[in-house]
Amino acid sequence: MPCSARHPPKEYVLGTSNRRARATVFCVITVLLASACGGSGDGSAAVEPRAVGPAKGSITWYAINFGPEGLPQKLIDAFEEKHPDITVTYQPAPNNTDTMRATLTTEISGGSGAVDVYNGDLVWPAQFGDATLALPLDEHLPDGYWDRFEEERSRTTEYEGEHVAVPFYSDSGFLYYRKDLLEKHDLPVPKTWEDLAETAAKLQDSGDVRYGYVGQWANYEGLTVNWSELSAAGGGRSVSADGQRPAIDSPENERVLSFMRGMIEDGVAPPATTSFQEQQSLQTFLEGDAAFHRNWAHGWGESNNPETSHIVGKVGLSPLPAFEGEDGPGPSGAGGWNLMVNPHSEALGASLAFVEWMTGPEAQRILAENTVIPALSEVLHDKDLQRDNPALAAAADVPVVSRPADTPRYPQISRGIYTHLNAALAGSATPKDALRAAADDIGRALDGRAL
């Protein structure tokens, strides 16, 4: 029956009155929701400043599984030995800072005290402080507490003059290189990026290695770190020193970005670098396919782990290069994680004791012995520890460049940087246009007009 596929005239199952009724119900619900939610915001202040309670009970620590397997539990065991009244449960976080931030925001803004202490990314304090997702700590920690950190590191945990986090561990970008290949061809470790590109090309031409250099140039936060290092090494910056204006559209930066793009065009860096995050670039290096590689401190342990690496014992580590005509070595991007306290924690006393112990010499020494760079200066500068871990030695000496993260708008700023640079590296925009577009985006972000 062909006829059956035809349609009878429209039926208006919902009469007007019905529609109106529905619309009314919907509006009422919306308004009720709006007022109810508005009301909930007027409640009591986050926490009574002094009411922290005794240092006992059980707390939960939420953190990405950092360092070698089992390190968080190792730290907890050592802590519980010193504080028998406190039990700590380790809750592993998803291995992605954005997913972790989403989880924490949902939980804490929802009033949950399920997590007491959590690891917070180095770039979170301004944003979390602004949204009161982290407890302001200054009143609760002993006088002189902050003296244990280098001032620059301690400043990264402040928002509007108040510490909303404590530095837990640091991280820096390093240049990993194939010691064996440089020795074989009698080449020095490059001190400038221009040298590096030249050396890499020589090694590639000799057929000993497939690619010259791999870093993290994918469309994500890591590119902002890589960029901050390279840009600073060439005398540029992305946001003005007072944090008010974009400064990315400069001749210095254009030189740096053109150089990066040139590395891809010349085949020194594989085109796939524009989709590389830490894991992919490290893998390429560990397979023995790259002569030079930029990564965080954990790259040292991984390179010398026979289970994952094809180049055990063939790896060297040095500070990053500078650009020709600039002072060397090039600065290293500041990384690492802080500890933050949930304002809804029901065992604040215990949480604060945990935070204080974790930044003390005992815990920081455990970190250093496990190839994690400690935040505490006295451990960072310990000569004995430095002998065992060249990353520690380098980290203590290299100049550090921070990302422009002292504003709650940092995610938009960073996005403005990495999206446009990634486009330029992938060849779909010229360096000049990309920098101009990034400057526009940063300006919009600083004005609060960016999505």
Added chain:
Amino acid sequence: MSDDLPEGAPPAGGPPPDDAGTPSYVPRGDTAGGVRGSTAATAAPPGGEGGRLRRAGRHQSLLERRFARMGWFFAAPALVVVLAVTLFPIGFSVAMSLSDVTVSSNGFHLSGVTTDNYTLLLGSARWQHALAFTVLYTVGTVVAELVLGTLIALVLERLSGSRGWMMALLLLPWAMITVVSAQLWAYMYNGVYGVLTAVSEGLTGEARQFLGTPGPAILSMAAADVWKTTPFVAIIVLAGLMMLPKDVVEAAKVDGAGAWTAFWRVRLPLLRPALVIAVLFRILQAFGIFDLPFVLTGGGPGNATESLALLGWQVMFTNLDFGPGAAVAASTAGLVLVGCLLFLRAFKARVGDEESTA
């Protein structure tokens, strides 16, 4: 509508075409029943099946009305649950999108009524790009899936013995959780060790970058989507094919139609209800695509593969800008609603009608 009817079909008679008549907005209570009854009667195909499915609402007995009331009573708890889990978030999103939202450890604070969030959206190149991408992506993947799915369904229809196995195999991609299959594709597309990268190098002598540059990244993502959801379309179309009356095709053959004509002029028009449902489902899903770009590209390179859903998530949970984020979500929901209505209108088909007349 009558122009795409098979040749020789009876001309459209009875009721006026949809757009010609004035819509009869009549409250349901009194006369609506009469109108419905009469349209059903006139529109009913010769067999009268449509008429049978429709109840003449005018003569409801007391018992029937009592049953109806009891029905409401029994349905009430479910209704409350539905209101709580669907309307609450929707209403809350809309409320958030229309006010100034501050997030704090005490929850969300909504103050005032403002359209700033939408102004920000409309003026943002990032949103415009995400919108354009999402629309193009939806159209592209849905068309590809429709064509491929129909072809597969036609092949499956021919198979007799092994159809069950084939269908089970075919459904595997659809059954797999998207995040998992997206991760698999991410490995295959990996710029250095991906198997597809290696294949491309073997074929062309150059290792292609599937996710590193905008054009290929979009196509690669669309390919993963088509791979995953074509089976869904195929199964729906196959179900539609199985329900086609055999005599019509036979009659067409008797009239001298070749296989192609019989398919194009007779079977395809009859398949429309199934196709409409498949396309509608796919539009809804494709427009809200989140997991695939989240895992495969993170929206990159640049903004290239950033969908509206991914944008909304990032604005909310990376920037902690819940007002603009809610505006992205609410406008996306509105757009997909409008899109589906336009689609249905274009095909002059409404799901309810299809079900009762097919």
